[in-house]
Amino acid sequence: MSPPAGGRRVHQVRRDLLFAAVRDAGRISRADLVRRTGMARMTVNGLVAELVAAGLLAEEEAVPDGTRAGRPARSVTVAAAAGGVVGAVVEADGVHVVTVDLAGRPRAERHLRVDTADPQVVLDAIAEFVSSAGRVWSTVVGLSAPISGGVVQSSSVLPAWSGIAAAGELRRRLAHRVTVRNDADLCVLGEVRYGVAAGHQHVCHLRVASGIGCGLLLGGVPHTGATGVAGEIGHVQVDETGALCRCGNRGCLETIASPREILAALSATYGEPLTAARAVELARHDATAERVLADAGRMIGRVVADLANTVNPSLVVLDGPLIEPDGPLVHGVRDSLRRYAQPEVAQSTQVRVSALGGRAALLGAVAAALRATPSARGDRAFTRAGAGPVAPFALAPAAVVPAADAPASRDGAAPAAGEGLTSRDGAAPAAGDPPPAGSSAAVAPAAAARRRELSPARRERLVRRDMITDVLRGRGPTARSDIVRLTRLPRAAVVDLLAELCHDGVVEPCPPGASRSGRPSPHFRLAAAAGVLLGLALGPEGVRAVVADGAGRVIDDGFRPLPAGHETLQLMRTAAEFARELMDRHGAHATVAVSVPSPVHPLTGRFGARSVLPMFSGFSPAEEIAAVLGRPVQVHNNAQLCALAEARRGAARGARDVLYLRADQFTGAGIVAGGRMHQGAIGYAGEVGHLNVREIGPLCICGSRGCLSAFLAPAYFGALLERPRLGSLSEDRLVALAVAGDRPARRALVDAGRLIGRTVTPLCDVLNPAVVVVGGRYTEPGAFVVDGVREALHRHCAPSAAAGLTVVPAALGRDAEPLGAIESLL
Ligand SMILES: [Zn+2]
Ligand SMILES: [Zn+2]
Structure with missing residues (x-):
């Protein structure tokens, strides 16, 4: 068995870098390649010869320009036979296929009319198209169905495809790399690469078509969920007593706001069958049609607001036949967002309409397929060497324009060349500046700039x-x-x-x-992280701390209480002084992370100017504590850190997609997506405490009415238990009553669990976590709250999301926050 081929890998990296450089330049001389890549002339000559022999590069005889004596330099270009990739999307009435070259330029686009109810017919048709497309490096196929482990899961849109290993079957027919993906995920990739989502890290893409689906980009990475069914927004229950849905639940968003329902209602009103285009046209001047579309938008917007509050994207993209920029449906969505999202969230969440004319999934398939090509590998070698997150797609910096022979898209409105179809990356580099090969759209601008500077x-x-x-x-x-x-x-x-x-x-x-x-060869190892790690958790009762070594092993912990009713500044000063003492004891080279009980901006470490907790508004815990310690500190939200701690070393250990719910008066949630803590665009991810439960409910500290946290406050339980003698019921007292076997108190906790579960149902439908961990003080008396959450999630979640879900009590107790802070440093 041969060892990992490191030398070959270096060779491959150089080869791909050089190929990417030629692709970017279009036509380039060997001398310029030496300058551009920084490789030795001999290396460049060898690699060019190899790539020419492989049919990837072609040499051109340069015309003497008279400026230099002797033989003119020959330049190299990407060979016509270098090949390309294929993107395909299976739709109701056939398959949309496109082939592009390695620079992302379209070569052919077709709509294959086949019976999509028969998977074998579809796969044969795709295989036949690909076989006629010359050299193909990779094919990506999009389907309206969840995909898990390369196998199509059951879906109401394509029932005959359930259980088909589509990628494997196509790979056997084609003998190259084939990937099958959910079309909603591909839509996000398409929007990031070629559409309105360029440059965004956190995106929800809503396609309101035959169903209502949602593709998610979290932290620059498409999120598919634990069992591949993430984004089930169409089956979020909006009316518990509503119509039965094809999924088996009742009152799903789809049964009320999907185009089919809207068009059926409008057709009845106007006494003629209406197409989507006609309905949009009517709504421009007819008040009834306008109102119907705006209502649907408001209904969708209600769910979008819940997503904005809890997933906290920077952008929501709307796509579908009934949606046009500034149309009533879009206005409806914006109305609901303003009304139901936290003010800071509403202000920072953009709602935009897709400009890709229904082709987002197809372009996403192309973007994904381009990843498996030598030029993309060259781009990745560039990006890998830089700091910061690297998007796993969107790597070919060339523009896609519609092929000359491209038929009109299925909505009958093919956008003109360059309109909405030109890659934002392609236009980004300043004139005269060679475009950076790794100009992936979803990379933080600073990291991309750093990368660009590297030779x-x-x-x-x-x-x-x-x-x-x-x-x-x-x-x-x-x-x-x-x-x-x-x-x-x-x-x-x-x-x-x-x-x-x-x-x-x-x-x-x-x-x-x-x-x-014999003489031993010198040995080396990775250096242990210098100094210690310090995790602090700021809470209403005081400051909890954990000290760990560089590997995250706990070596000390402690608690510093604070008197009730303390000022925010006093809390931060106490935390800083406590940290100072622990650093004096364990070494001054501590790296510090702090848990705070409010959303905090991931980049600035500040609370917002209109924070959910008024006493924190405008504060910067990062600055306050760093000023005392004389070193920078990281600050994260407490529930987000609990999720990370429980996923890495607690009740959800080993799971990559985890939702943590905190059940007490400071309720909140934390999201671990694909193994990483998700903070959201402005730090509001998991902020479930102020989701609206009842329009006319008790007033909440945030200024709204009927928030979830208002129903979990001890005062609410006091009123509920109808015991005036309890006076102001405290959390401690409620917990003690339940521990002592008080039946009403226990029932109140089960009901609280049900309410939490019911409220976070949309979040579970959209995220598709493997494990929901329930922590917080109300879990201390036993399983009551956890049972309530489990019952509600299994009852109200979309069946596909509920199927793979485990609900467990938290394992780390009150140490979860400081341990999460430690984990955030590892
Ligand atoms: Zn449904
Ligand atoms: Zn509230």
Whole structure:
């Protein structure tokens, strides 16, 4: 068995970098390639020869321009036979397919009229199209069905596809890389790559068509959920006594606000069958039609507001036949968002209409397919070497314009060339500046700028450093000779890179293990993180702290109480002084993260000017605490940190998609999506405490009425239990009553659980978590609240989301917040 081919990998990286450089330049001489890539002339010559032999590059005879004596330099271009990729989307009446070259330029686009109820017929048709498309590197197919492990899950749109391993079957027919994905996810990719979502990290894409589906981009990564059914927004229950839905539930959003329902209602009113286009046209001047569409928009907007409050995207994209910019449906959505979302959230959430003419999924398929090409790999090598998050798609920086022979899109309105179809990336680089190969749209601008500054030679060096640290991470202490063998890098290069890594404090020399005969090769390992990690949790009663070593092992903890009714500033000062003492005890080189009981902006570490908790408005805990400690601190929301802690070392250990719910008067939720803590665009992710439960409910501290947290306040329980003698019932007293076996108190907790579960149902439908963890003080007397949450989620969630769901009590208790703060540093 051969070791990992490190040397081959370097060669491959260089080859792909060089190919990407030629693609970006269009036509380029070898001398310019040397300049552009920073590689040696001999390396460039060798790689060009190899790529020409592989049919990827072509050489052109340059015309002598008289400026230089001797033989004119020959330039290279991407060969016509270099091939491309195929994107396909299965629709009700056939398959929409497009093939593009490696630069993302369309070559052919077709609508294949086939019976989509028969998967084999569809797969044969796609295979036939692909076979006629020349050299194809990758094919991506979009379907209106959840996909899990490459297998199509049951779906009401494509019932015959259930259980079909579509990717595998197509791969057998085509012998190249084939991926099958949910079309809502592809829509998000399409919008990020070619549409209105360019540059956004957190996006909800709503397609209001035959159903109502939602594609999610969280932190720059498409979110598919634990069982691939994320985005089930159409089956969010909006009317418990409403019409039966095809999913088996009652009163789903789809049964009220989908185009089919709206058009049926309008047709009855006007006494003639109406198309979507006609309904949109009518609504421009007819008050009844306008009102029907606006109502549907408000209904959709109510669910969008819940999403804005809890998933906290920076952008909601609306797409579908009834939707036009500034139309009544869009206004309805905006109305509801203003009314039901937190003021800061409503203000910062953009609602825009897709400009891709119903082709978002198809363009998303193309963007995804381009990932598997040499040019995209070259782009990735560029981005990998930079800091910051790397989007796993959107990597070809060229523009897509409709092919000349492209038929009109299915809505009958093919956009003109360049209108809404030109990649935002393609237009981004300043004139005269060679476009950065890795100009992926979903990367933070600062990180992208940093990456752009790196020379290709430096990028390649960083790739090599990664190779060495990868080996050390997997094997622990390793002999230098083994590093050379495993990476297949030249020995001199390994010596040089190890010296650099040691100098940077990333790697350190270590004693060899069991010594073999002969002179032992020097050994190296990853350097342990210097100093200690300090996690602080600010709460109403005081400050909790955990100190851990660089690997996250707890070495100390403590609690510093505060008198009731303390000022916010006093809380922060106390936290800072407590941290100072712990650092004096455990070493001054602590890295500090702080948990706070309110949404906090992920970039600035500040509370908003109109925070949900008025006493925190305008404060910056990051600045207050850093000023005392003399070092920067990270600040995160407490429920988000609880979710992270429970997912990494608590009740949901090992799960990648987790929803944490806090059941007490400070209710909130935390989201772990794809293994990462999700904070949202302005830090409001998981802010369920102020979701509207009842329009005319008790007043809440946030200024709204009928918020979830108002129904979980001790005062509400006091009134509910009808015991005036209890006076102002405290949390402690309620918990004690339930522990002592008081039946009404226990029933009140079960009901509280049901209310929490019912309220977060849309969040579960959209996120599709594997595990819901219930924590908070109300879980202390036993399973009552957890049982209530479980019952409500299984009853109200879309059946597909409920099927894969486990509801468990939290395992970490009050340490979850400081432990989450520690985990956020690892
Ligand atoms: Zn339904
Ligand atoms: Zn509220």
